[in-house]
Amino acid sequence: xxxxxxxxxxxxxxxxxxxxxxxxxxxxxxxxxxxxxxxxxxxxxxxxxxxxxxxxxxxxxxxxxxxxxxxxxxxxxxxxxxxxxxxxxxxxxxxxxxxxxxxxxxxxxxxxxxxxxxxxxxxxxxxxxxxxxxxxxxxxxxxxxxxxxxxxxxxxxxxxxxxxxxxxxxxxxxxxxxxxxxxxxxxxxxxxxxxxxxxxxxxxxxxxxxxxxxxxxxxxxxxxxxxxxxxxxxxxxxxxxxxxxxxxxxxxxxxxxxxxxxxxxxxxx
Numbered sequence: 001x002x003x004x005x006x007x008x009x010x011x012x013x014x015x016x017x018x019x020x021x022x023x024x025x026x027x028x029x030x031x032x033x034x035x036x037x038x039x040x041x042x043x044x045x046x047x048x049x050x051x052x053x054x055x056x057x058x059x060x061x062x063x064x065x066x067x068x069x070x071x072x073x074x075x076x077x078x079x080x081x082x083x084x085x086x087x088x089x090x091x092x093x094x095x096x097x098x099x100x101x102x103x104x105x106x107x108x109x110x111x112x113x114x115x116x117x118x119x120x121x122x123x124x125x126x127x128x129x130x131x132x133x134x135x136x137x138x139x140x141x142x143x144x145x146x147x148x149x150x151x152x153x154x155x156x157x158x159x160x161x162x163x164x165x166x167x168x169x170x171x172x173x174x175x176x177x178x179x180x181x182x183x184x185x186x187x188x189x190x191x192x193x194x195x196x197x198x199x200x201x202x203x204x205x206x207x208x209x210x211x212x213x214x215x216x217x218x219x220x221x222x223x224x225x226x227x228x229x230x231x232x233x234x235x236x237x238x239x240x241x242x243x244x245x246x247x248x249x250x251x252x253x254x255x256x257x258x259x260x261x262x263x264x265x266x267x268x269x
Contacts, residue, residue: 001035001163002265004034004164004165004249004262004264004265005168005237005265006025007169007259008046008117008122008169008170010178010254010255014078014121014124015077015081020260021252022125024250024260028126033249038132039132039163039164040163041088041133042088042127042133042134042164043095043136043165044115044137045136045138045166046169047139047168047229048228049118049137050138050141050228051140053106053140054099054108054137054140055137056096056107056110056135056137057109057113057135058089058111059113062084062087063083063114063115064114065081065114065120066113068116069117081120084130085127085130085132086131086133086134087134088135095107098154098158099154102150102151102154115134115136118169119136137235141231144211144214145212145213145230148234148235149237151238152165152235152239153242156241156267159240167231167235167236167237170229170260171195171233172223172259173223173224173230174223177222179257186256187253187257190223191222191256191258193218194218198210199248199261201213202237202246202248203248207237207242214227236263236265240267241267241268244266244268245266246263246264246266247265248262248263
C-alpha cells in the first residue's frame with residue numbers, strides 16, 4: 001500500500017467549499033487514490049499532536065472530535081462538525097509494538113484523546129462515512145527529520161497489513177505571515193522557493209536532503225519556524241521505504257503563502 005503526506009491547511013477548509021484542496025480530498029474515494037476499497041484501518045500522524053515520546057491514542061468506540069483552534073476567530077459552524085470514526089485499538093498496539101521493537105520505546109498510550117483537526121479535517125472529506133477505524137500517532141518536535149523518517153521505517157510492515165499510513169501537516173507553515181484578505185495575492189519568494197525545493201527534492205529522490213531540510217532548504221526557518229507540520233511527511237516517506245518513488249498529487253495555495261502540496265509515496269515493488 002502506498003503512503004501519503006497531506007497538507008491539511010487551515011481548519012476553515014471544513015466549511016470552505018471554494019478551497020481547491022477540499023475538492024481534491026473529496027475526490028479521494030471516487031478517484032481510488034489509495035485503492036478501490038477502503039483500508040482496514042488508518043494510522044495518521046498529525047502536526048497538531050506533539051509529545052516528548054511517541055504516543056498512540058487507544059480508543060474503544062467512536063473517537064471524539066477535538067476543536068483545537070481559537071474560539072474567537074472562527075464561525076460557529078466549525079464547532080458543529082463531527083467525525084466520530086471508530087478508534088483502532090488493535091492498530092494502536094501494533095504501532096506501539098513495531099516502534100518499541102525498533103528502539104523507539106517506551107511508546108506511551110493515551111486512552112482519552114480523540115482526533116485533532118490535523119486528523120479529522122482531511123479524513124472527513126476523504127472518508128465521509130466515518131466508518132474506517134483510525135489511530136493517531138504523535139510527533140516529537142524536539143527531534144529531527146531523520147528521527148521521524150526512521151520512525152516511519154519502523155512502521156513499514158503496516159502497509160502489508162491493510163493499514164493506510166497518512167502524514168498530515170503542511171508543506172509550508174508560518175501562521176504569523178499568512179494573509180487573510182479575500183483577494184488573491186502573489187506567493188512570496190520564501191514560500192515559493194521552499195515549496196519548489198521540497199517538490200524537487202522529493203521527486204528527484206533526494207531523501208537525505210529532505211531529512212535535513214532545516215540545513216538544506218532555502219528559507220527553511222521562515223517556511224517552518226517550528227518543524228511539527230513537516231515531520232508527518234518524514235514519517236510517511238520513511239514508511240514507504242528507502243527506494244520509494246514520490247509523486248505530487250495536489251498543489252494549491254491559500255492565504256498567499258500556505259501551500260497545500262500533497263504527495264504519494266510509492267514503495268518499490
